[in-house]
Amino acid sequence: MFSLTSSMRYYLYSIPTDMRRSFYTLSGMVTNLMSRNVQDGDVYIFINRPRTSMKILHMEWGGLVIYHMKLESGCFKLPVFDESTNTFQTTWQDLMMMVQGVTMDGKVRKRRRNII
Numbered sequence: 001m002f003s004l005t006s007s008m009r010y011y012l013y014s015i016p017t018d019m020r021r022s023f024y025t026l027s028g029m030v031t032n033l034m035s036r037n038v039q040d041g042d043v044y045i046f047i048n049r050p051r052t053s054m055k056i057l058h059m060e061w062g063g064l065v066i067y068h069m070k071l072e073s074g075c076f077k078l079p080v081f082d083e084s085t086n087t088f089q090t091t092w093q094d095l096m097m098m099v100q101g102v103t104m105d106g107k108v109r110k111r112r113r114n115i116i
Contacts, residue, residue, distance in 0.1 A: 003060060004067075006092035009042045012078070015086050016049035023064045026057045034087045038064070045095065051075035054098070074101060 013034060021029070026046060027038040036042060044057040052075050056067040079094045 003065075004043055004056070004058065004092070004095075008058075008092070010045060010090045010092060010095055011036060011042060012045045012047075012088045012090050013086060014088050017046040017055070019046075019048045019053045019055060019068075019070075021046075021055075023057075023066060026055065026066070027064060030057065036087070043095075045090070047076055047078065051078065056095075069099065077101070 011034060013029065015033075017026075017029070026044070029046075030036050030038045030044050034044070036044070038044070038057065039059050041059055046055045046057070047053070053068070053070045054076060058065050058067070076098045078098065079088070079090055
């Protein structure tokens, strides 16, 4: 069950991430590279270099959860952020716009799957 809400804090890791990484490696990145505590209940977003795959790490009541989305076509459009930092605080709305393929001006919807 997708249990992320708009009341949570969202952090985007701005450096491209190897999508082979899983629970312990991603939580280590949160601690060591983002200077955050994964057990705080915040949501951490990781994207690969071609921006075709996204992993979301979240600590829930029962333990760590990873949501993984891989696009068939197109790429994720990231929000504008300061590139001098490796961590960017974002919002639920920005995350939903990235997942749904909506650009920041709200006029263009990116293609998400191949249509035959």
